[in-house]
Amino acid sequence: MDGEIAVTASEGLTKAELVEEVARVTQLTKKQAEEIVNTVFTTIVESLRTGRKIELRGFGSFRIRNRGARIGRNPKTGEKVEVPPKRIPYFKPGKELKEQLNRQAP
Secondary structure (H helix, E strand, O other), rough: OOOOOOOOOOOOOOOHHHHHHHHHHHHOHHHHHHHHHHHHHHHHHHHHOOOOEEEEOOOOEEEEEEEOOOEEOOOOOEEEEEEEEEEEEEEEEEEHHHHHOOOOOO
């Protein structure tokens, strides 16, 4: 996590930009880089789907939080509606990531 990336998107980082950066840094083709990025994302989703947490040391961890059923309100009509229970993905940043984000620029 020490390397600086060349992406300078002001609105955020798209998947296409991530693929381009992986291809540039690893000197792989964009197709190969896209396969790597897709494999990482698919593995994270499948692990969460099966109830496993993902811990990336120095970066953070992905977990599932369970939200119970509740009574909500339709914002258009104000009518009460039943909201079913959900499983929500949750990311908790690691210590090293937080330190890097809060480090003062030279």
